Amino acid sequence: MARPTELPTMESGGNKHHAERAAPGSERLHESATEVFPGGVSHNIRYHEPHPLYVESASGATIRDVDGNEYVDYWMNHQTSVLGHAYPAVVEAVQEQAADGLHYGTPNETGLAFARKILEAFPAAERLRFTSSGTEATMYAVRLARATTGKDHILKAEGGWHGGSSDLSSAVHSPFDRRTTAGLPPGVEEHVHAFPINDEAAVEDLFEQYDVGGVIVEPMLLAGGGVECEADFLTFLREETRRRDAQLIFDEVVTGFRVSPGSYQARVGIEPDLTTFGKVAGGGLPIGGLAGRADLFERAKPNANVPPEQAILAGGGTFTMNPMTATAGLATLEVLESEPVYEHTESWGERVRSRLAEIFADRGVDARVLGTSSLFCPHFEPEAPLTDVKAVETATNRSALVKFHDRLIDRGHYHLPGHMGSVSYQTTEAQLEDLLESSEEVIQELQAEEVL
Numbered sequence: 001m002a003r004p005t006e007l008p009t010m011e012s013g014g015n016k017h018h019a020e021r022a023a024p025g026s027e028r029l030h031e032s033a034t035e036v037f038p039g040g041v042s043h044n045i046r047y048h049e050p051h052p053l054y055v056e057s058a059s060g061a062t063i064r065d066v067d068g069n070e071y072v073d074y075w076m077n078h079q080t081s082v083l084g085h086a087y088p089a090v091v092e093a094v095q096e097q098a099a100d101g102l103h104y105g106t107p108n109e110t111g112l113a114f115a116r117k118i119l120e121a122f123p124a125a126e127r128l129r130f131t132s133s134g135t136e137a138t139m140y141a142v143r144l145a146r147a148t149t150g151k152d153h154i155l156k157a158e159g160g161w162h163g164g165s166s167d168l169s170s171a172v173h174s175p176f177d178r179r180t181t182a183g184l185p186p187g188v189e190e191h192v193h194a195f196p197i198n199d200e201a202a203v204e205d206l207f208e209q210y211d212v213g214g215v216i217v218e219p220m221l222l223a224g225g226g227v228e229c230e231a232d233f234l235t236f237l238r239e240e241t242r243r244r245d246a247q248l249i250f251d252e253v254v255t256g257f258r259v260s261p262g263s264y265q266a267r268v269g270i271e272p273d274l275t276t277f278g279k280v281a282g283g284g285l286p287i288g289g290l291a292g293r294a295d296l297f298e299r300a301k302p303n304a305n306v307p308p309e310q311a312i313l314a315g316g317g318t319f320t321m322n323p324m325t326a327t328a329g330l331a332t333l334e335v336l337e338s339e340p341v342y343e344h345t346e347s348w349g350e351r352v353r354s355r356l357a358e359i360f361a362d363r364g365v366d367a368r369v370l371g372t373s374s375l376f377c378p379h380f381e382p383e384a385p386l387t388d389v390k391a392v393e394t395a396t397n398r399s400a401l402v403k404f405h406d407r408l409i410d411r412g413h414y415h416l417p418g419h420m421g422s423v424s425y426q427t428t429e430a431q432l433e434d435l436l437e438s439s440e441e442v443i444q445e446l447q448a449e450e451v452l
Contacts, residue, residue: 025066026054048406048417058085061427063414071414072431074421079222080279082258082345082374083335084426090283093331094324103322111321114329118281118291121262124271125291129300129315134253134278135163137288138216140314141274142167145214145247147312148296153210155203157217158194159224159389162251162276168192168216172223174393196388197221198233207244214274215241216249219264222420224389225396226370226377231268238270247296253278253288257333258422259373260342267372283328286319341425345374348423348432352376359440365452377420378404380452400451407442408435 030051034040041047054066061084063073073085083090097110111130119125131137142154154167158176162168171194172180179189193210195202197217206212215237220228229237241248249272255264256277265271274292281287299306300314319325335341353369353376360367360378368386369378379386383395398418405417413435415421423432446452 023051023053023065023067023069027051029054029066045416045419048402053409053414060084060086061424061431069412071409071412072427072435073414074423074435075414075416075419076422076424077284078279079254079258079375079420079422080282081284081424082280082341082422083283083332084424085284087332087335087426089335090328090331093327094283094285097323097327100323102324103319105318107321108323108326110323110330111326114326114333115321117330117333118277118289121257122265122271122275122291123262124273124293125275126294127297128289128291129297130320131288131290131315132286132317132319133163133288134251134276135165135288136317137253137276137278137290138162138249138251139165139167141249141251141276141290142214142216144274144290144292144296144300144312144314145216145249147299149213149245149247151211151213151246152191153212154192155206155210155212155215156192156194157197157221157229157389159197159221159227159393160194160216160218160251161221161223162216162218163253170194174390176390196390197227197229198387200233200236203237203240207240207246212244212246214247214249216251218251218255219268220255220259220372220375221389222254222375225379225386225392226372226375226420227386227389227392228370228372231270234268234270238272241273247273247292249274249276251276257281257336258375261336280332281329282325283330283332285325285328287325287329290315335425339425342373344425345423345427348427348429349374349376352421352423352432352435355436356439359436359443363440363443363447365443365447371420374422374424375420376422377401380404397452400446403446403451404439404442407445408438411438411441413438 030040046052055063056066057064061072062070064070115128146152158171161172166184166188169180170189170192176194193206195206238248250265252263252275257280260266274290276290278288299312304311353371356369356378367378367380368382371377380397380400384391386392402417405415408415
């Protein structure tokens, strides 16, 4: 086991007493990047004021920027690194595989073994196809739902983020009837309809209005601040999709293998027709995939005995099933099986959530901390129950959350401002105690400045 036992030494600009992060190297690189990338970034989510950090290395639970500042990392590679960064067993396995070739463009035994491991985690799944990203996985999942049911309409949750494909780029942020992006083909948005999570009546109404082929939902909406579907609501979706001959798709790209060995669906005991996965499963390398019943993939076979117009393109891509990702994924899953990873991350995650709630209450700050397992995100001054994404986005003090995270970065605790945080297997007790102490200091500052 490779978890560190002591809090790493924070160098200049990275300690908790530092009032403003000194990162001239990151600032210089960002200015240069504006001549290369639109807005200076290749992924909009990674931009934050005054400029993003440029990281040069990561190990354990920490990242180091180009200016030599170290930060305890709670963003963890878009919540991918449940083991922490550069976990020794994973690094060693990947290095050995690299010597044998990075990718072959053919099937390989490592990829087959990796696929079998993933299917073992999802009891309802009998077949899977790899992709290179979660976006591709969800795109193919809704395609399978439409093709296997013969129905064109898809239901999704308001605030659900399923990647940037045209099929699902709607109802991502409030107001949910506003277009998410320009450039969508005519008619795409007319075939995707959104419902507030935990609202059974809204779902029933949409089923009555449209010929629905599938329902896709994240059991926990990470981009939506951590609001969760209630178990009864997920049970309702399971029963309603069966009754209506529609496919139920759980998007577990983020929660897959992070919240339990069997992902979120195992926590609630509900089996969807299709599951999309990614992030954690790839051990830090690009990964995506969809798994489900064998009959759903029949027409996706290369030798499917069907007319060409009835064949289904689902899965594929140049780098799918590459041995580097398969090796990293297998090594990660083996650690998850053999080490007390979930015991550690569940315990630390609950500790952060409960202690933050205590700090806010003691300081007289109205706040609610959402999250489960290793995940956590506070929301300040809620004006309504945080039961759906609309409430998170329109009835909380979002500006205060960004400032809270930004001040924590100044103290050596990295969060992507405004987004969910997480602990890893290599996060230590000392690091968490420092996070909590720093959080209390930041709250005091924000109260003095009348931000809260």
